[in-house]
Every structure is written in C-alpha cells, then in structure tokens.
Amino acid sequence: MEWRCAGLKEVGVVDWSAELSAGAALLAQSSTADRVAEVLRTRIVEGLLAPGTRLSEEAIGAALMVSRNTLREAFRLLCKEHLAVHQMNRGVFVRVLSVDDVVDLYRLRRLIECAGVRAIGQCPPGTLDAVRVAVDDAERAVTSARWRDVGTADLHFHQALAGLVGSARVDELMRGVLAELRLVFHVMPRPQQFHQPYLVRNREILQLLEAGDGTAAEAALTSYLDDAERELISAYRERGIGSQAVDDEREHG
The missing domain is CATH 1.20.120.530 (GntR ligand-binding domain-like)
Structure with a gap:
C-alpha cells in the first residue's frame, strides 16, 4: 500500500536533508547516537519527516556530519520508539502508524x-x-x-x-x-x-x-x-x- 499525504507537500531527500543541516549545530564533535536521534525525532514532531519517508544514510550523515555507525545506532533507537522501521534490503523508513x-x-x-x-x-x-x-x-x-x-x-x-x-x-x-x-x-x-x-x-x-x-x-x-x-x-x-x-x-x- 502506498502512503500519500493529501494536501501536504511530499518530503524528498533534498528538502529534509537541507533542513537537517541546521541540526548539526546541536551536535558536538563527540556527538552520540542519542543526539542524532533527538534531531530526527524533532524533525518528525515538526512535521518535516512524513510517514513512509526513507531515511537516507548518505543524506543524513552528510547533513549532520556523523559516521554511518552512529547513524545506524540512532536509527535503531527510533525503531525502538516506534518512529521508524527497518525494511530488509531497502533501508530505514519513517513509520506509518495503524x-x-x-x-x-x-x-x-x-x-x-x-x-x-x-x-x-x-x-x-x-x-x-x-x-x-x-x-x-x-x-x-x-x-x-x-x-x-x-x-x-x-x-x-x-x-x-x-x-x-x-x-x-x-x-x-x-x-x-x-x-x-x-x-x-x-x-x-x-x-x-x-x-x-x-x-x-x-x-x-x-x-x-x-x-x-x-x-x-x-x-x-x-x-x-x-x-x-x-x-x-x-x-x-x-x-x-x-x-x-x-x-x-x-x-x-
């Protein structure tokens, strides 16, 4: 089933990755997965990341200037909080609730x-x-x-x-x-x-x-x-x- 948010602008990688760059200022050089997860969580609360949006490791890693390992741990935290879901061979997506x-x-x-x-x-x-x-x-x-x-x-x-x-x-x-x-x-x-x-x-x-x-x-x-x-x-x-x-x-x- 394809998720479409009628009346709302669809969120593409370019749109939200640019917005995420502002979150880099919140991360110290010793940034942790918790802090990365908080930046992404905040963007979800702000309505920037819509259900079904693919969370690109490349785009987010570049925007927040964090390692892939840190990012994957942040994704794991978001999945545990029911905000994201990992799909085998496809990546991590913002969760669609039921x-x-x-x-x-x-x-x-x-x-x-x-x-x-x-x-x-x-x-x-x-x-x-x-x-x-x-x-x-x-x-x-x-x-x-x-x-x-x-x-x-x-x-x-x-x-x-x-x-x-x-x-x-x-x-x-x-x-x-x-x-x-x-x-x-x-x-x-x-x-x-x-x-x-x-x-x-x-x-x-x-x-x-x-x-x-x-x-x-x-x-x-x-x-x-x-x-x-x-x-x-x-x-x-x-x-x-x-x-x-x-x-x-x-x-x-």
Missing part, C-alpha cells in the same frame, strides 16, 4: 493529560506558562496560515498539559507519544479543517485551568480527545489503512 496505534496512543493520552489537568490545584505559580505559550503560538501561526507550525504548537500544548503532572518520566513518555501522534496527523487531507476547531478548545481548556477548575478542564479535555480520535480513525478508514501496521510503504521522493 488504526490500532491511534487507539493505543489516545488511551495513553487520556491517562497522562487528564492526570495533568487534575493536578492543577497542586501546581506551583508559573506552571501554566508553557500552556499559555503553546496556545498563543498556535493562534499566531493561524494568522499566517502556517498549518505545520499550528500542528507543532498543538503538540506543545499537550506536552505542557502532561507537564502539569510534575514528573520528568511522564514528560519523557509524553514526548514519545506526541512524536508518534505527529505521524498520525499526516493522514488528515486538510490540516486547516482538522486543527482549527481544536485551537478554540485549547484556549477554553487553558481558561478553565487558569480558573483552577480542574474538573471542568478534565471533562473538556476528555471530550476533545474523544472527538479527535474519532476523526483520525475515520480518516484512516477512508484512506484504506487498516488495523495492522503498514511497514512496507514505498519510498517518498
């Missing part, structure tokens, strides 16, 4: 994010700053129709909700969940139509949290997540992507 993945991700999101909003009464001053920044960033991106940036800001909003739990382990877990979720977003043919209604709801949840009403915020968030899950599953079924993970996608570009 309907089962969507259901599982939303099950986990309800546990983590709802725990965050419930904790609002015990949060110290300034805890909501990251939530406010994410809401403001998304609304600014809308004014210039930067829908990829809107999607990124939305993920930051949900990361900030998880951050209300006050646990470094939860924060790390949520980063992985949201990286996978960004791959799910690519299934939506019209990003504006998908994201825009939820931005209003992000603002409403923020206002409830500012008022200290964790109960109402949790109810609003639960409804929000239920609606988003239904939309995404419907889009998957319309595209003919079933319950099993699709690991034999064709190369992009």
